[in-house]
Amino acid sequence: MKAITANRLTDGRVIYRTADAEWSTDYNAAHALSDTEAETALAAAERDASIIVGPYLIELGETAPAGQKWRREGIRIDGPTSGTTRPSAPAHTRRAA
């Protein structure tokens, strides 16, 4: 399964495309798409250029991003894994089962 992510134009925050074609900062609200649906949905998302920047597809696992970029996408969800703004309870920077 796949989902669509981007950065919000006004502040750059990480956002996900929802089932009703809106955008949410909540990863859990991301619309899970089949491989065949994904490209069509991405083309539709790209038309939101006044709201978003750089939409692309990510691979979904059971509870966290999967595929080669799983860690990068996990960091985009939870925030930095270290440093000054490290979140207290990162949940998505462990590799999906």
Added chain:
Amino acid sequence: MYRYDDYDATLVRERIGEFRDQIERRIDGRLSEDEFKPLRLMNGVYLQLHAYMLRVAIPYGTLNGAQVRTLGQIARQYDRGYGHFTTRQNIQFNWPALTDVPAILEQLADVEMHAIQTSGNCIRNTTADPFSGAAADELEDGRPWAEIIRQWSSLHPEFTFLPRKFKVAVNGAAEDRAGLRVHDIGLQIVRDAAGESGFEVWVGGGQGRTPRLAVLTRDFLAPRDLLSYLTAVLRVYNQHGRRDNIYKARIKILVEALGTEAFIAEVEEEFEAIRESELRLSEAEIARIRAFFATPVIDNPAPLPEAGEPGFRHWLKRNRRAHKVTGLSSVVISLKPIGGTPGDASADQLELIADLTTRYGLDEIRVTPEQNLVLPHVRNEGLHAVWLALKASGLATPNAGLATDIVSCPGMDYCSLATARSIPIAQAITERLEATGLSEAAGAVTIKVDGCINACGHHHVANIGVLGLDKRGEEYYQITLGGAFGTDAAIGSIVGKGLAGDDVPAAIARILETYLELRSDNETFIDTLRRTGADAFKEAIYVAH
């Protein structure tokens, strides 16, 4: 330090107005992202993993107290309470909203700062020795020349769309603390046989995926010819540099492709053609700029404090540097607390540092390529008060130049280009080396960590370099040995297969333990490594594998 004239102030304010309009047009849809991206980059605004990042220019790493205070206010108001100092002597804010950037730029302009040319294929901020104007080993302050280069290169119409970014460094001391040989152009101030000062010119250095040390193109360039010669180099690069392949677009590739002799011949031909043009610097103009950088004069110089707490004595030993003026010292404010994020300073810390800069530092402070700060001019009788204040704010770590004075790029925790995390590795290394006492025992050694081959963290020129890479979705880290940043610049060599992140701190510890076993007398780490060769350390790195 240099103060804006009307031209500078007007240019910066006009640029903010222009960028504010561009942001408005992007948000209301009149500009596409493809149209807007190069415009925001020209104003220092990147889009990273989580947010926009604003890189603010700190010309040749020099700030005054009011500027540092403003950086703290921006960190508190528009970021998440901190700023991140970089290896190129700039500061980055990791969390600003695009819509807030014009207001941030206005605050910066109020204290004569901006973010122009901190990105894009133009001439970037000129690097300088952070101890310029203060160092006991200095021949001449390099900052007037860096300021002349800043004025010449700002919004230079001919050099705004180069094949790739372009970085210049100036060093006026015996020891190269600016990294001349890993810059596109490095300028070393020297004296000729008649005692006249001028520049030794190095061209074609750089790091990234193709690390190269610059080659000497001129052993003496008269000061009046500085801008003519720089223009000649830039013109040859602009004309012949590759634009078809981003990985082969830097001047280092051109110098190598043409060959050093042919490259120099091209530059000399252009130089001769423009040498007597309006680019020639007059004595009056050089004197005008130099006047902004006068050597401090103090009354009643005091000796170094001889007493004090052990912690103070230790901090003086590690973080104080000799000053050219009797009665003054330079001190390194370490932004490398054990287990901390290299280069980060909180808003509270920035405001405290601003106060110290104004009160004890003759209103001047520097950013170093090692991601630390330097108070270049502290009266000796003020050293204890400075230490007490820094200590109370977690800024008195006595590790300047030691292994725990580690350099790290932001890595995958922030950067959209990164292939692996770097900050957690740096943190784990410092914790390990501090807990084992190896940092203090090993003395002078440089460790630098990168999260991708672009090498913003300068791992290529670290005595011990760590490069994070990705292999089928897992991070692994290559170790390099033998790199050096300064006068004895060298590119480190990969010692073998990569390690898992968890194994890196122990491997670094074993490298230092091996050094302590192999060293003779007062030999530094790099001297031992050069004497024995990297193979002597290889077994230590891979002992557990």
